[in-house]
Amino acid sequence: MNRVPQAFRIQIGSAEDIVTAEKPAWWTLAHTLWTVSGMVLVMLMVLVWVYVLAQRVRKQTEVIRRRLEREAALEARYRELVENANDIIFTCDLNGRFTSLNRAGELISGYSRAEASHLRSFDLLPLEGREINEERIKFELVGERLGAREIEIISKSGEQKVLEVVTQLISQGGRPAGIRGIARDVTARKRAELELLNAKEAAEAANRTKSEFLANMSHEIRTPMNGILGMTELLLQTELAQSSRSTSA
Numbered sequence: 196m197n198r199v200p201q202a203f204r205i206q207i208g209s210a211e212d213i214v215t216a217e218k219p220a221w222w223t224l225a226h227t228l229w230t231v232s233g234m235v236l237v238m239l240m241v242l243v244w245v246y247v248l249a250q251r252v253r254k255q256t257e258v259i260r261r262r263l264e265r266e267a268a269l270e271a272r273y274r275e276l277v278e279n280a281n282d283i284i285f286t287c288d289l290n291g292r293f294t295s296l297n298r299a300g301e302l303i304s305g306y307s308r309a310e311a312s313h314l315r316s317f318d319l320l321p322l323e324g325r326e327i328n329e330e331r332i333k334f335e336l337v338g339e340r341l342g343a344r345e346i347e348i349i350s351k352s353g354e355q356k357v358l359e360v361v362t363q364l365i366s367q368g369g370r371p372a373g374i375r376g377i378a379r380d381v382t383a384r385k386r387a388e389l390e391l392l393n394a395k396e397a398a399e400a401a402n403r404t405k406s407e408f409l410a411n412m413s414h415e416i417r418t419p420m421n422g423i424l425g426m427t428e429l430l431l432q433t434e435l436a437q438s439s440r441s442t443s444a
Contacts, residue, residue: 283358283378289371291315303358303380305351319348321355331362345381356382 277284283300287293293311301307304319317325331344343361350356362376 281379283376283380285316285376285378286365287316287374287376289373291317291374294373300378303350303356304348305354310351319350321347321349345385356380357385 277297280297280299283303284295284297285293285300286295292313292315296304296306296308296311300311304311306314343359345357345359348356348358357380358378359381360376360378362374364371365373365375
């Protein structure tokens with residue numbers, strides 16, 4: 196019958212008697228806990244960083260959204276003012292071609308926005324006025340600020356109108372990009388001024404005619420009156436007979 200030992204003893208004389216056949220595994224429970232703890236800590240730090248970053252992004256997004264809303268509101272307000280303005284508001288590129296035109300510009304010129312986009316501003320001018328305005332635009336492109344000026348345009352219907360125009364150079368990145376202008380229709384005012392001038396000249400002509408008439412009448416009346424007065428004075432100085440006085444009486 197085989198007997199199974201229940202216990203045994205190993206007698207070791209010294210540490211040199213122990214030989215390690217295989218090194219113990221590094222992945223122990225303690226190391227595992229430390230590794231898991233480090234990973235959890237890193238994940239928590241990442242989550243905190245992501246949360247903080249998300250908050251910053253949310254705040255920045257809100258700031259950008261409000262700024263865009265304000266800019267959109269200002270742009271809508273500006274567009275409304277431009278559309279409802281009584282003056283012509285327009286922009287042109289460096290070749291003078293219209294890039295924008297408000298409703299007043301359509302009404303005064305007679306051209307729609309689509310039609311104006313195929314026109315240059317010079318196309319509305321009489322032939323004798325184009326060269327002068329081209330020269331003024333050349334001055335503006337080199338940075339010279341020119342004041343208001345009056346120009347004559349010919350509308351789509353052929354009607355001649357007078358505009359008071361102020362233009363300004365548009366720059367992008369420090370380089371000329373186009374022309375922005377405001378024009379006011381002063382045709383009625385110029386017509387009224389011309390009528391007033393004609394009326395003034397007519398009144399002055401009437402006054403001159405009146406003065407000449409009075410001067411002529413005075414001369415015509417003074418000449419015979421001088422004769423009558425002279426004869427009367429002569430008669431008063433002459434001795435007359437009794438019969439002549441009776442006859443004169």
